[in-house]
Amino acid sequence: METFVGIDVSQDFLDVHVLPSGEAYRVGNDTDGITRLIERLQALEGPAPETIALEATGGLEHSAVAGLAAANLPVVVVNPAQVRAYANALGKRAKTDPLDAEVIARFVAATRPEPRPLKDADTQALSQLVSRRRQIVQMIVAEEQRRHQTLDRQMQKSIKRLLAALRRELENLDKSLDEQIRNSPIWRVKEKLLTSVPGVGPTVARTLIAEMPELGQLNRRQIAALAGLAPWTRQSGKWRGKSFIGGGRERVRSVLFMAALVAIRHNPVLRTFRDRLVESGKPKIVAVVATMRKLLTILNAIIRDSKPWQNA
Helix, strand or coil: CCEEEEEEECCCEEEEEEECCCCEEEEECCHHHHHHHHHHHHCCCCCCEEEEEEECCCCCCHHHHHHHHHCCCCEEEECHHHHHHHHHHCCCCCCCHHHHHHHHHHHHHHHCCCCCCCCCHHHHHHHHHHHHHHHHHHHHHHHHHHHHHCCCHHHHHHHHHHHHHHHHHHHHHHHHHHHHHHCCHHHHHHHHHHCCCCCCCHHHHHHHHHHCCCCCCCCHHHHHHHHCCCCEEEEECCEEEEEECCCCCHHHHHHHHHHHHHHHHHCHHHHHHHHHHHHCCCCHHHHHHHHHHHHHHHHHHHHHHCCCCCCC
């Protein structure tokens, strides 16, 4: 009988639930606790765990995930929204850390997500730089909006000082990103290949390198699903609902959205693809999402084949 493990992560603790035995316990979310967790999982009676799952919790899970992966245990990080929807479907309204661990274990036993290789240390560092750059850009946009909304002279001066500091930090981050890319021959090649596509600039390329290391290793359906761009349809009998996208990697979708808008203006192939969808009656936002999916498919093939973009 297969064994599945669910782990609920909080700042201080890891609550563990093992199926089908029902064993449950808590360890600290620190070095000693993670070491004890690994020892207990390795010492489980019966077959080794098929999957060990933790929810994405904004970074609190990183140490545990890294420790489990280093111990060659089959760890996977799951989407908390999907787990909560599964709990609701089971009628489990109560929410405590031990109950959440059990729900996570049942969720992976039912869905069997495939464990994927974790980012290496360099890719994690690049990802953190990309994330920090995005945060700084968001702060600049927010401060610019405040600057336009206030007439108070003192507020204007304060905002201008902060904007100057944020722009200096953005410049420093861009230099750090340039250095990271220059120091990796593989990343330099990938960035050059990705930016050969009209509409894809360095920010998009670096986000994909950092957030989607699977690019070029999966087929078009798998890569679309990983990004949350694979449409799913609601239907029942003769009723047909609209198709939706969701889940997947939000950061990747965000940069692909901006890249698709640029590509629609500057990439003749993608512009023709989008215009054809609109002319056939598709809503404009649906056409943009389809263009995002096609762009990702193109980028996936470019990395897979190591061939730059060619206008066809």
